[in-house]
Amino acid sequence: MTAQLPTAGFRDPEFARRLGRRHRAGTWYKWICFAAAAVGVLTLAVLLTDVLIDGARRLSPEFLSSFPSRRPESAGIKAALWGSIWMISLTALMAFPLGVGAAIYLEEYAARNWLNRLIEVNIANLAGVPSIVYGLLGLELFVRALGFGRSLLAGSATMALLILPVIIIASREAIRAVPGSIREASYALGASRWQTTRHHVLPSAFAGILTGTILALSRAIGETAPLIMIGALTFIAFVPEGVLDPFTALPIQIFNWVSRPQPGFHVNAAAGILVLLAVLLLMNSVAIVLRNRFQRKW
Amino acid sequence: MSAAPGPATPVPVVAPAPPAGRFKAAGNALEIRDVSVYYGDVHAVKNVSLDIPTRAIVAMIGPSGCGKSTLLRSLNRMNDLVVSARVEGQVLFRGENLIGRGVDPVEVRRRIGMVFQKPNPFPKSIYDNVAFGPRINGMPGDMDEIVETSLRQAALWEEVKHRLRESALGLSGGQQQRLCIARALAVKPEILLLDEPASALDPIATAKIEELLKELQREYTIVIVTHNMQQAARVSDLTAFMYLGRLMEYNVTDDIFTNPRVRETEDYITGRFG
Ligand SMILES: Nc1ncnc2c1ncn2[C@@H]1O[C@H](COP(=O)(O)OP(=O)(O)O)[C@@H](O)[C@H]1O
Ligand SMILES: [Mg+2]
Numbered sequence: 001m002t003a004q005l006p007t008a009g010f011r012d013p014e015f016a017r018r019l020g021r022r023h024r025a026g027t028w029y030k031w032i033c034f035a036a037a038a039v040g041v042l043t044l045a046v047l048l049t050d051v052l053i054d055g056a057r058r059l060s061p062e063f064l065s066s067f068p069s070r071r072p073e074s075a076g077i078k079a080a081l082w083g084s085i086w087m088i089s090l091t092a093l094m095a096f097p098l099g100v101g102a103a104i105y106l107e108e109y110a111a112r113n114w115l116n117r118l119i120e121v122n123i124a125n126l127a128g129v130p131s132i133v134y135g136l137l138g139l140e141l142f143v144r145a146l147g148f149g150r151s152l153l154a155g156s157a158t159m160a161l162l163i164l165p166v167i168i169i170a171s172r173e174a175i176r177a178v179p180g181s182i183r184e185a186s187y188a189l190g191a192s193r194w195q196t197t198r199h200h201v202l203p204s205a206f207a208g209i210l211t212g213t214i215l216a217l218s219r220a221i222g223e224t225a226p227l228i229m230i231g232a233l234t235f236i237a238f239v240p241e242g243v244l245d246p247f248t249a250l251p252i253q254i255f256n257w258v259s260r261p262q263p264g265f266h267v268n269a270a271a272g273i274l275v276l277l278a279v280l281l282l283m284n285s286v287a288i289v290l291r292n293r294f295q296r297k298w
Numbered sequence: 299m300s301a302a303p304g305p306a307t308p309v310p311v312v313a314p315a316p317p318a319g320r321f322k323a324a325g326n327a328l329e330i331r332d333v334s335v336y337y338g339d340v341h342a343v344k345n346v347s348l349d350i351p352t353r354a355i356v357a358m359i360g361p362s363g364c365g366k367s368t369l370l371r372s373l374n375r376m377n378d379l380v381v382s383a384r385v386e387g388q389v390l391f392r393g394e395n396l397i398g399r400g401v402d403p404v405e406v407r408r409r410i411g412m413v414f415q416k417p418n419p420f421p422k423s424i425y426d427n428v429a430f431g432p433r434i435n436g437m438p439g440d441m442d443e444i445v446e447t448s449l450r451q452a453a454l455w456e457e458v459k460h461r462l463r464e465s466a467l468g469l470s471g472g473q474q475q476r477l478c479i480a481r482a483l484a485v486k487p488e489i490l491l492l493d494e495p496a497s498a499l500d501p502i503a504t505a506k507i508e509e510l511l512k513e514l515q516r517e518y519t520i521v522i523v524t525h526n527m528q529q530a531a532r533v534s535d536l537t538a539f540m541y542l543g544r545l546m547e548y549n550v551t552d553d554i555f556t557n558p559r560v561r562e563t564e565d566y567i568t569g570r571f572g
Contacts, residue, residue, distance in 0.1 A: 112381060181418040185478070187379060189431035189485055190408030199430065200420060 055270025072264025099167030135229025170212020357534035472503025
């Protein structure tokens with residue numbers, strides 16, 4: 001089918017009219033989408049400014065190095081900060097190998113049968129389970145049945161379970177993105193399945209796995225509900241020294257300060273939020289740096 | 299492939315062993331006996347039997363989708379990796395059935411190397427690409443030497459000897475494909491399978507690969523799938539023509555092209571279909 005060529009010159013008035021309408025529609029959509037994006041950014045900006053105005057003046061080395069106190073001016077965040085750092089490290093130690101192992105099994109080894117499909121569906125569902133439910137599980141399983149008590153270990157194990165589905169899903173995505181031709185090349189040279197996974201699949205997928213894991217960990221560091229459930233304490237005047245010590249964490253400390261009547265504690269809460277945000281930002285930057293590093297290995 | 303002429307299931311006419319005069323003495327590197335491959339319910343390769351003489355270059359031609367790749371991949375157990383694939387029959391290699399249950403596919407693939415249609419170097423250095431196979435197979439000897447020998451065999455050494463530690467992804471398509479050949483040779487296989495190795499390359503790179511295959515023939519048995527009939531005519535000693543999953547004709551290459559005995563072969567080489 002040949003298009004009807006305009007007889008008089010280059011311009012076709014009918015086409016130009018419709019083209020104008022198309023361009024206008026495009027402009028409209030652009031601004032609607034911009035507005036949608038702006039809502040998110042603006043909210044974040046307002047939130048940050050608000051917290052900064054409230055809390056920035058309270059931020060000081062003493063704030064980071066003091067334990068909680070009855071007097072807001074001398075109360076600090078040391079126990080909660082170290083509690084969070086401990087907890088997140090232990091969580092990573094447990095969740096990373098489990099999650100990556102599960103992802104490798106599901107992607108590289110598992111046959112496509114009903115059992116593995118059942119596992120897959122369950123993992124996807126688990127990622128959507130509210131965190132309070134994980135708190136209940138942690139309380140029953142780790143605190144009581146396994147006798148960990150209200151310890152760091154119980155808290156970290158609960159958090160590990162909570163983020164495990166996310167790590168598995170992110171790792172599977174990353175593993176699936178490794179082209180099949182690389183696997184074929186490796187197998188064709190007489191590599192076993194594990195050698196192929198170890199030397200080719202994992203290195204290629206590593207950046208994605210790492211990013212997914214760190215993002216999952218950033219979620220864990222901000223989680224409060226499961227910790228309240230398993231009874232992480234709010235008034236702790238020491239830094240944990242072992243995995244069976246009781247502990248507190250940043251969001252719990254913040255929650256506690258917010259619920260006090262004295263305005264001084266509200267300032268502390270704002271400062272605590274700034275510390276938590278700083279930790280989160282730090283983790284996300286580490287994720288980005290690691291991703292770029294491992295992606296451009298060559 | 300559209301509108302296949304003739305009967306729906308053409309009957310193969312030619313016996314497994316070709317009249318391969320000058321190859322008789324050397325014996326057969328592979329004897330394919332009644333091999334069928336299924337993908338689920340699809341019968342992709344139908345009862346194929348043929349002998350691959352030692353140090354011959356055997357070309358497999360035929361319209362796309364006729365089962366060339368599938369047959370090739372069943373020779374070194376690559377079809378094991380396809381979940382839905384099922385292989386029946388026998389592939390005899392030194393008297394042993396490679397498709398048999400007791401045979402480890404890892405062992406088979408080390409003895410029978412493979413080069414794929416699209417160059418697929420690992421995202422590693424040129425050196426590590428070649429060294430990977432010998433390393434994982436625990437091959438003895440000086441690795442630098444193995445790497446150099448393999449690259450020389452693949453006619454790539456002179457082009458890359460100053461940049462062995464650079465990424466293989468920086469090579470041209472033709473160089474990448476020769477690297478893949480070097481990589482396959484590094485584990486010292488006896489047979490080399492190539493699945494349309496030049497179809498993604500320009501004519502000059504293609505000519506280099508063809509020249510290389512002629513060179514490699516002194517030490518290796520080579521089976522090459524190609525959709526390019528001029529290529530088959532140029533490089534191969536024997537040609538197998540496949541059609542709709544069946545082996546239609548297998549003969550000395552010159553005879554196949556000058557004097558095809560089956561109508562489908564003639565139609566195909568004269569360009570009437572495919
Ligand atoms: N992995 C697979 N799963 C299902 N069917 C396949 C697969 N690979 C190939 N086939 C089918 O098997 C037949 C032969 O394919 P193939 O061996 O790739 O042909 P050729 O290499 O001659 O073009 C085709 O009908 C193709 O659709
Ligand atoms: Mg093919």
